[in-house]
Amino acid sequence: MSVPLTPWRRLVPTSEDYRGLRSRWPRELIAGLTVGIVALPLALGFGVASGAGAAAGLVTAIVAGILAAVFGGSHLQVSGPTGAMTVVLLPVIAQYGLLTVPLLAIMAGVMLVVMAITGLGRVVDLIPWPVVEGFTFGIGVIVAVQQVPLALDTVKGESESTLLSTWQAITHTDWSRAVAPLGIVALVIAVQLIVQRLWPRLPASLLAIIVATAVAFAARLPVATIGQLPSGLPAPALPAMSLSLLMQLAAPALAIAALAALESLLSARVADGLVTDAPRTNADRELLGQGIANIGSGLFGGLPATGAIARTAVNVRSGGRTRVSAITHALVLVVVIVALGPVVAEVPLSALAGVLILTASRMMNFRIAGRIWRTTRADRFTFLATAATTIVLDLIVAVLLGVAMAAIMSLRHMAATSSVRREHLPVHTPTGLVDFPSHELHDTVAVYRIDGALFYADARRFIDTVCSAPDAQGVIIRAHRMHVMDASGAEALREAVRTLARRDIDVVVEGLSPQQLATAVATGAITESQHAVDLPSAIDLMCSHIEVPGRALTRSFTTQVFSYGVFTQDHVHKEVYGRRLSGHLDSLPGYRLTLIDVPDPSVGTLGVDRQPAAVPGNEDDLIAGMRYEIGESELAAIEEVNHPLFEKVWVKLASGEEAWVFVAKEPVSRGTVSR
Numbered sequence: 022m023s024v025p026l027t028p029w030r031r032l033v034p035t036s037e038d039y040r041g042l043r044s045r046w047p048r049e050l051i052a053g054l055t056v057g058i059v060a061l062p063l064a065l066g067f068g069v070a071s072g073a074g075a076a077a078g079l080v081t082a083i084v085a086g087i088l089a090a091v092f093g094g095s096h097l098q099v100s101g102p103t104g105a106m107t108v109v110l111l112p113v114i115a116q117y118g119l120l121t122v123p124l125l126a127i128m129a130g131v132m133l134v135v136m137a138i139t140g141l142g143r144v145v146d147l148i149p150w151p152v153v154e155g156f157t158f159g160i161g162v163i164v165a166v167q168q169v170p171l172a173l174d175t176v177k178g179e180s181e182s183t184l185l186s187t188w189q190a191i192t193h194t195d196w197s198r199a200v201a202p203l204g205i206v207a208l209v210i211a212v213q214l215i216v217q218r219l220w221p222r223l224p225a226s227l228l229a230i231i232v233a234t235a236v237a238f239a240a241r242l243p244v245a246t247i248g249q250l251p252s253g254l255p256a257p258a259l260p261a262m263s264l265s266l267l268m269q270l271a272a273p274a275l276a277i278a279a280l281a282a283l284e285s286l287l288s289a290r291v292a293d294g295l296v297t298d299a300p301r302t303n304a305d306r307e308l309l310g311q312g313i314a315n316i317g318s319g320l321f322g323g324l325p326a327t328g329a330i331a332r333t334a335v336n337v338r339s340g341g342r343t344r345v346s347a348i349t350h351a352l353v354l355v356v357v358i359v360a361l362g363p364v365v366a367e368v369p370l371s372a373l374a375g376v377l378i379l380t381a382s383r384m385m386n387f388r389i390a391g392r393i394w395r396t397t398r399a400d401r402f403t404f405l406a407t408a409a410t411t412i413v414l415d416l417i418v419a420v421l422l423g424v425a426m427a428a429i430m431s432l433r434h435m436a437a438t439s440s441v442r443r444e445h446l447p448v449h450t451p452t453g454l455v456d457f458p459s460h461e462l463h464d465t466v467a468v469y470r471i472d473g474a475l476f477y478a479d480a481r482r483f484i485d486t487v488c489s490a491p492d493a494q495g496v497i498i499r500a501h502r503m504h505v506m507d508a509s510g511a512e513a514l515r516e517a518v519r520t521l522a523r524r525d526i527d528v529v530v531e532g533l534s535p536q537q538l539a540t541a542v543a544t545g546a547i548t549e550s551q552h553a554v555d556l557p558s559a560i561d562l563m564c565s566h567i568e569v570p571g572r573a574l575t576r577s578f579t580t581q582v583f584s585y586g587v588f589t590q591d592h593v594h595k596e597v598y599g600r601r602l603s604g605h606l607d608s609l610p611g612y613r614l615t616l617i618d619v620p621d622p623s624v625g626t627l628g629v630d631r632q633p634a635a636v637p638g639n640e641d642d643l644i645a646g647m648r649y650e651i652g653e654s655e656l657a658a659i660e661e662v663n664h665p666l667f668e669k670v671w672v673k674l675a676s677g678e679e680a681w682v683f684v685a686k687e688p689v690s691r692g693t694v695s696r
Contacts, residue, residue, distance in 0.1 A: 025297050026580075027354075030453055032137060032138075032305060032306045032309050034091060037365065038096070038343070039343060039345065041342075042219065042343055042345060043601055046294045048340040048347075048380035049340075049341060049342070049343055049345040049346045049349065050306070050345070050349050051224045051227065051339065051340065052224065052336055052339035052340045052341030052346040052349070053225045053336075053341065053345065053346040053347065053349020053350045053353060054223050054224070054337045054349065054353055055336075056099055056226040056332055056335050056338040056339065056341070056346065056349075056350040056352075056353075057105065057349065057350040057353025057354055057357070058226075058227060058230055058353070058365070058373075059226065059331075059332060059335050059352060059376055060086075060099070060101060060329075060332050060350055061082075061247065061357060061365060062247055062368075062370060062373050063101070063260035063329075063331075064078040064079050064081065064082035064100070064101055064102055064123070065078050065247070065250075066078070067081075067101075067103065067106075068081070068102060068324065071102070071106075071107045071111065071114065071324055072110075072111070072114050072119055072321065073114075073119060073122055073324055075250075075251055075254065076251045076254065076322075076445070077122070077322060077324055078102050078323075078324065079250075079251060079254065079354060080254055080255065080318065080321045080322055080323035080324075081101055081102045081318045081323035081324040081325075081326050082102060082252070082321055082326075082351065083351045083354050084317045084318050084321050085100050085101055085314035085315065085317065085318040085323065085326035085328075086099065086100055086101050086350060086351035086354070087319045087349070087351045087352075088310065088313050088318075088349055089313070089326065089328070089360045090310075090347035090351070091310070091344065091348065092306035092309055092310035092313045092314070092349045093306060093307045093309070093310025093311065093314070093329070093344075094142070094289070094302050094303030094305065094306030094307035094308075094309070094310060095289040095292060095293075095303075095307050095327075096299045096304040096342060096343055097289070097292040097296065097299055097302075097337055097341060097342070098285070098288060098292060098302070098328045099151060099328070099329055099330065099332040099334055099335075099346075099347045100310075100311065100314055100326050100327060100328050100329060100347070101252065101286070101326055102323075102324050102326060102329075103264055103284065103326075103327050103329050103397045104163075104167065105137075105280060105284055106277070106280060106324065106325055106326070106327055107279070107324075107346045109276060109277060109280055110122065110277075110325065111112025111582075112325065113125065113273045113277075114679060116145075117269065117273070120260070120261070121260075121266070121270060121319070121323075121678060122319075122324060122325075123260040123318075123322050124260040124262055124266070124270060124319065124325065125259075125270055125273060125277055125319070126277075126315045126316070126318050126319030126323060126324060126325040126326070127316050127320065128267070128271070128274035128278075129275075129277040129278040129281060129315050130278075130311075130312045130313065130314070130315030130318075130319065130325075131312065131316065132274060132275060132278035132310070132311055132312070132314030132315075133278050133281060133282060133308050133311050133315060134308075134312035134316075136278070136282060136308045136312070137305045137306065137307075137308035137309035137312060138309075140305055140374055141282075141303065141305075142282075142286065142303075142304030142305035142306075142307060142308045143304050143457075145655070147424075148287070148423075148424055148653035149400075149423070149424070149427040149527050150393075150549050150645070151401075151407065151423070151427065152404075152407050152420060152423035152424055153287060153395075153406040153428055154389050154390070154393060154404060154510060155403065155404040155406070155407025155408040155411065155419070155423055156287060156319075156388065156407055156408070156411055156419055156420055156423065157287075157330075157384055157386070157407040158372070158385050158390060158404075158411075159407065159409070159411025159419060160331075160366060160381075160384060160411060161381045161382065161383070161384030161385035162385060162411075162412050163183050163411065163412060164182065164380070164381035164383075164384065165377070165378050165381035165382065165385075166187050166412075167183055167377075168375075168377050168378050168381070168402075169187045169190060169191065169372035169374075170186075170187065170190040171202075171245075171370045171371055171373065171374035172202055172206045172371050172375070172378070173190065173191070173194045173199045173202060173203065174198060174199060174201075174244055174370070174371060175190045175191075175193060175194045175195070175199070177190055178190050178193075179254050182413075183412075184412065184413065185656065192565050198243060198317040200338075201237075201242040201243055201244050201368075201566075202245070202369065202374075204306070204373070205236070205237060205242070205244055205369050205371040205375065206374055206375040206378065207415050208229075208232065208233050208236065208375070208672065209229040209230065209233045209371075209373070209375030209376060210229075210234050210378065210379050211371050212228060212229035212233070212374050213225040213226060213228075213375075213376070213379055214379075216228055216229070217494065221309075222340075224340070225338075226338070226376045226380075227336060227339070228341055229372070229375065229376065230368060230373070232370075232371060233369060233372035234368050234372060237367075237372070238367055243371075244370070244371055245369065245370045245371070246367050246369055246370065247365055247367075247368050247370065247373075248364050248366050249357065249362070249366055250362040250365065250366065251517070252362075252420075252464075253327075254321065254358070254649035255321060255322045256321075257320045257322075257488060258320065259319045259320065260322075265335035265502055277325045280327065281315065281325060281326070281327040282308055282311070282313050284327040284328060284330075285307060285308070285327045285328035286307060286308070286328075286355040287301075287330075287420070288327070288329065288330040288333050289304075289307055289334070290335075291330060291332075291334075291384075292333045292334070292337055295337045296337055296342065298342060299342045299343075300564045306491070307328075311326070311328065312322075313572050314582045318426055325381070330384070331377060331380060331381070332350070333400050334383065335376065335377075335380050336350070336378050338380065338383070348401070363481040378618060386626065397433065399427075399430035399433075399434070400430075400468075400640050401428065402426065402430075403426045403427050403430065406422060406426055407420070407422065407426075410422050410423070423454060432476075432478055433478075434478070434642070435473060435474050435478070435505070436474075436476075436478040436479050438472075438473070439469070439471075439472060439473030439474045439476075440471075440472045440473065441469055441471050441472075441482060441483045441486045441487065442469065442470055442472075442478075442486070443467065443468070443469055443486075443490075444468045444469060444470045444499065445463075445468070446463065446468060448556070450555065450556055450557075452656065455556050455557055455560070457560060459559070460565070462560075462564075464492070465492075465494040465495065466493060466494065466495040466496070466497060466498045466560075466563055466587065467490035467493040467495070467496050467497070468496075468499060469486065469487050469496065469497070469498050470502065471483070471498065471503040471551060472503070473502075473503065473504060474503065474504060474505035474506070474510070475500075475503055475505070475507075475510035475513065475514065475626065475656065476505055476506065476507040476509055477507060477509030477510070479510070480509050480510060480512070480513035481513070483510075483514075484516055484520070486555055487517045487520050487521070488517055488520045488521060493526055493527075494526060494527065494567045495520055495526060495527040495528070495529070495563045495566060495567050496526055496527070496528050496529075496561050497528075497529050497530075497531060497556075497560070497563055498514075498517075498528065498529070498530045498531065499531050499532055499559075500530055500531060500532045500533050500537070501555075502532075502667065503532075503533075503537070504540075505660050506540060508540075508544065508574070509671050511540050511541050511544040512544060514530070514546040514547065515544060515545055515546035518546060518547055527563065527567060528547070528555070529551055529552070529553055529559045529562050529563050529566075530547055530551060530552050530559075531552070531553045531554070531555060531558070531559035532553075532554070532556075533552060538552055543646055580625050590606065599673060608663075
């Protein structure tokens with residue numbers, strides 16, 4: 022089966038990416054400047070934490086930041102090194118060495134490009150809302166907790182767990198020295214809140230950092246600062262590789278690509294939810310942008326990159342609405358390295374912690390959490406489990422667990438809302454009221470209707486219910502309201518049919534979709550001859566399988582009871598007048614003429630024409646009379662004149678002759694009559 026490729030025009034940058042920039046460029050530049058200042062210590066820190074060094078972190082933030090902004094599918098996303106990626110990289114570096122990191126970035130980038138071309142970006146849309154919100158809430162907690170060591174000017178703990186590491190930092194804090202950095206944190210948060218309240222158009226984060234830096238410098242507060250920056254970037258080069266090395270790194274590269282895809286798409290989705298005045302993310306193009314960004318980062322000796330939720334949130338809060346802000350943030354890092362290194366070196370780390378703590382608090386949206394809490398118990402549990410797992414364990418584990426839990430809850434709900442029940446005719450259908458053609462069929466044919474799904478969670482109940490008919494000669498299974506049937510459902514259908522067959526009970530299944538019918542036939546559950554498209558056809562098919570007393574009329578006649586007439590012995594082009602049977606003329610096809618011997622000497626023969634009895638929309642022609650061409654074939658007998666469904670009507674032919682014709686006493690649907 023071929024994989025549908027994403028149209029290239031949806032993946033290529035266009036001028037539409039920068040619509041509205043003419044009026045927005047000042048705010049975009051300011052937002053980019055703010056994000057650049059916030060991203061600087063993060064880039065340096067994640068580079069050091071990964072073991073690749075501060076320069077690798079800067080390269081990743083600059084190269085990946087620009088490429089992802091230009092080629093990506095989000096107008097708001099800011100990309101670069103992240104804590105989650107660092108956690109994934111550490112064991113890989115320990116096993117394969119530091120020199121493999123650029124190659125891993127390139128390999129993961131190629132995989133992301135393939136994901137984009139094959140349209141896998143849309144998979145993120147399948148992640149339930151409680152999972153996304155739980156993930157976001159948990160990330161907010163983690164980001165805030167990660168800032169505690171910076172806010173206290175203390176050394177980060179050695180534990181790989183964020184919570185344990187932070188607790189270790191708190192227990193080793195010199196509280197006499199922590200007063201000044203905590204004051205800077207409080208000052209930054211206060212300035213941001215005041216500026217956002219009184220002057221919402223100003224870049225609150227940047228102003229808060231400037232104020233805090235000025236206060237710390239003027240008062241000579243004993244606080245840790247960013248410090249000296251690297252003076253340059255490495256030249257691009259293709260890392261050393263071999264076939265055996267590529268095969269060894271395939272699995273970790275796939276894990277990195279999966280993390281980059283998941284974190285980037287969720288980050289973009291979170292950003293989309295923060296604003297209403299920016300285009301929505303193109304998921305496939307975002308994967309393409311992240312792939313190109315990782316390839317570029319690897320060529321420059323950088324780390325694998327992803328969309329960064331914290332920096333993206335700062336970008337949104339600072340007013341960024343186009344790609345220019347993300348591009349500007351990367352250029353700011355270049356300028357900082359080249360020209361402003363000494364100035365930025367004086368920025369207190371606790372000031373950056375204050376910015377990120379406030380940003381993280383806004384990611385912990387208690388209003389949305391309250392809305393989820395007022396929904397179902399399953400959604401509440403999914404939200405809490407995802408958030409808790411994000412905080413305690415890992416981002417990827419949290420999302421996978423949340424999706425798995427949501428899937429289990431959905432299956433439980435599907436099973437609870439699905440049913441198999443006995444149905445008693447007559448019933449209303451789109452073609453009218455449908456009933457068995459004789460009373461005896463009510464006692465000999467059992468009808469069951471499936472609602473919802475027939476899948477593994479409901480298979481045993483289906484088998485027990487359908488096989489419970491004690492005295493039936495036939496079973497009709499109505500599946501027109503069955504929306505889902507998996508392999509277990511098809512196997513349950515096969516087992517039920519075989520169980521009934523051992524009891525000499527015929528089975529007809531009605532209303533399967535083409536895909537469901539193909540599955541049922543392929544698994545041997547039924548044959549195509551056991552399937553009917555609707556209930557009347559299913560009844561008609563069942564009547565051909567079982568013996569029912571009193572069946573006297575031919576199917577070719579009774580299937581279209583409105584086409585009838587009495588003809589004299591010449592059998593050629595006689596116009597007849599008949600009684601119109603309302604409600605049974607809706608585009609029904611005609612049938613081949615059948616001559617029926619009528620046991621009444623005053624009546625010649627009763628015929629049904631293959632040609633349509635009336636043109637759709639002009640059914641009244643039946644009342645005015647139709648011209649029939651009669652042939653002589655397919656003779657069949659009527660056993661009794663006084664059939665329960667029909668009565669004799671005296672008609673006058675156009676030739677002046679008079680005769681009897683049999684018409685239905687009540688309107689009946691195709692399939693309600695016997696053969």
